[in-house]
Amino acid sequence: MSIAAASHGFLSPTGVEIAFLLVGLVTFGAALVTVTTRQLVHAALWLVVALGGLAVEYLLLTAEFIAWVQVLIYVGSVVVLLLFGLMLTKAPIGRSPDADSGNRWAALAVAVAAATALVWVVVDAFRTTWIDLDGAAAGSTKVTGESLFRNWVLPFEALSVLLLAALVGAIVLSRKAKAAAPAAARTPGAHDDRGAKEGAR
Amino acid sequence: MHLVYPAVLSALLFCTGLYGVLARRNAILVLMSVELMLNAVNLNLVAFDVWLSRAATETLHSGQALTLFTIAIAAAEIGIGLAIVLAVHRNRGTSDIDRLRDAAEGPDDSDDGPDSDAAARARAAEKAEATA
């Protein structure tokens, strides 16, 4: 049921589109600040903004379960972990002059080139594609759960093995620590992973 | 909604993450950038899944399932990644990526360059730390 582009012009956006664009701008801006700011802790906090913006975008796309998982895991645990990491590696608080390496301009060139290419291809390919957001939510908990436990059970269980391996790996890596503090700090991190998985279930 | 909006946002986020991976000096910031890239992919997956669940008669909701998997794997990855960064930091006294240059080829075979000096300094610092 493909919708012809003729009925939906880019010059007459719907309300959802406007909301999506605004949140998207915020998200993109937060992401840009994350990768460019000189204050390392601020980078983590701006990452929270970007990830939260993405959760809103999921909601706008009617994928509500994923939106909450995003908030729970990313905003809740991953960013916390990253902050722990920053602190444990004695990252400087405040502006650090050498946050970017000398590779910056090459990186910028590559990134801009990649962005140009990707945007061009994507726009060229999906200029006319329309997502019909009316009707039942595409990503409600019920729908997602049914899909997950009906069609994706085996990968789901395999994933739990992966998480177990990650847990063991994190413990092994941290057991090499001479000081007790880093190990103690990372063990809750592994618990968070576990919790994330439980949350996903 | 036009599919182009999430797709373009996803592309831009991905390239932002890409820039961060290539340009950031601190390993943890690199990890953050990796998270950005993963999220860009997630957005793509969700958007296309939503589009396909309307456009196609039968769908497995594979996009959303894969998004969930990606999130779980990203969580695992961030845990292991941080553990590695901490281990490196503990060993070398730094988590700056461009100072971890053991794979560098020196100007000639006898000269190990400044990187080995940095490593030596890091080892010395670690020793001092251990005795303190």
Place this chain on the structure above:
Amino acid sequence: MTTTTLAVLVPLLPFLGAVAGLLLGRTAPGFVRPLAVLPTLASLVLTVLVAARQGGGRAVDAATELTPTGSVPIELALHIDGFAALVAVLVGIVATCVQIYSTGYLRDDPRYPSYAALVSLFTSAMLLVVYSGDLIVLLVGWEVMGICSYFLVGHYWETPEARAASLKAFLVTKLGDVPFLIGLFALGTAAGSFRITKVLGAVASGGLHHPTVIALLLLAGVAGKSAQFPLHTWLPDAMAGPTPVSALIHAATMVAAGVYFVARLLPVFQASAAAMTVLAAMAAVTMAGSALAALAQDDVKRVLAYSTISQLGYMTGALAVGDRGAAVFHLLSHGAFKALLFLAAGVIIHAAGTNSLAAMSRMSNLRDRVPDAYWTMTVALLALAAIPPFSGFFSKESVLGAAEHVASGHTDHAPGAAGWTVLVAGLVTALLTGAYAMRLWLRAFRGRGTEAPDHGKQPLVMNAVLWVLAVPSLAFGGLAFRLLPAWFDGRDLSPTLTTSVLGTGIALVGGIVTYGAWQHTTALAARVPLGAVAAHPEADAGLVEAEAIASHEPAYGDIAYAPDPADPGRLLLGPLHRHAAVGFHLDAVYAALFVRPVLAGASLVRFLDREVVETYVRGAGAAPRLLGAAVRRAQTGNVQTYVSALLAGTVILAVAAVLLATGV
């Protein structure tokens, strides 16, 4: 057994002996001496049998072709006429004597097994040359002799003299062998066969178109092998080898191979008057010049070496006047007495502990220490000086007679000028021969001064061999000159009255003048003490000789010369003495003409190689190295740089793929 079978066995037995000796030398030392002596002895018996059966009659010819070899066939062929049969007997006798003598002479030498095997191999090669009826087979023996000579001269390779001498002998003879090889090919192609009989047949029927070129090319090889001027310089230096080797190779057999070769193919040379003239001039220069040089040498073996060259000059002189009977007659008698001279000289060197005549002349009673060597050497020197009735007299008179015959214009087979050249040179050489033989005898056995050291009796085998060889030196000539014409071409070999009286008289004059000079100078000997004696006089003869040769140059300043005012040769030669001692500077001339240009060329090539070619090679290496350094610079160890490059490449590839797919 047929004569052919016997003749095939003759070269085969020493060859098998050599192979067995080389194989068993280390594992079974007890077999080495029998393996050295017995095959040689057996082949001596066989050569005598072959000679008896051939009996100077029709030549024995046999040939078998192993495999077709292209246009000009190479056959394993025998051609045994009177010359071949008798020369083979000579080779057998001398080789057997040398092998027996060596068992005593090199009694304690650790390299005796390989030495004996090489001597056997050499004997086999020489017998092959003598019996071969095919020029290529002859060439095989010819070259094997060259190789064996190289190894045997270098037997004491620890000393630099021996190394240099062996190299020199090899290079100089090879220098002659190259034209020789070309000459053989030319001859074989012109005659359509390498068989000697067919070649001679082609010559007789006038089938040879360029006889002069071929003859001169062959002469170069003959000059190298037979040590004729100007390729004779290797022979005096080859005295750095052990004395038995000198006796076998450089007196009796190998150097005789050239003369024998010319004798076999004499019609080829006679087809060209120019070649005969060159041969005559070569013979004259060789015999007179080397006799002068012999008069000035201090090393007893070098005296004998120059004497050998001189006597070989007689033989080529006889060939130059077209009388190969006389040439081979002199070859036979000279082979016997020269081998005897060398072997006796070995005994004397052992007893005196020095090879220097200057040192020997300051020892009294040396002759009482070695009575056998004294008497046999006296006999041999008389034979060398051609005093009747010793064998040298008859053979040399046959040469002089032949030259006189030609000079007086009785023949048309050789130019008269050649005859005169050979006759005059032969008479001059007779005078000089008498002089240097006398000088050698007086200096060695009539020394005055301290008592000669006593090292006990010489080994019995060595003395026995001397007496065996003394018999033909004493009696061979007188008996043979009547019998030999039947074996040879039939030309009369008996001495004529004119040349006999002239030659003997001149030789006696030379001896007497030398005696007078010696009387005059010998008083000086006491005033100038000289002499160096080997460090281990009790050791076996080979070691004593090696030490004597090695110490000559440090002791006297030159390998060939001693600053001894008591030398009668110095008085006789006057200002010429200094030049004669170094062989008339021929080595220096060669050094200037050939050695230095070659060395300069070598250094030029070295320069080109090291500086020019090497630069290209280095450049070829440097460019990739620079490139590698540039690439290495990219290996910063910074992972982000790597990933940047990787992703940039990915982007480019992806864009390219998209562009291609969309066909923009």
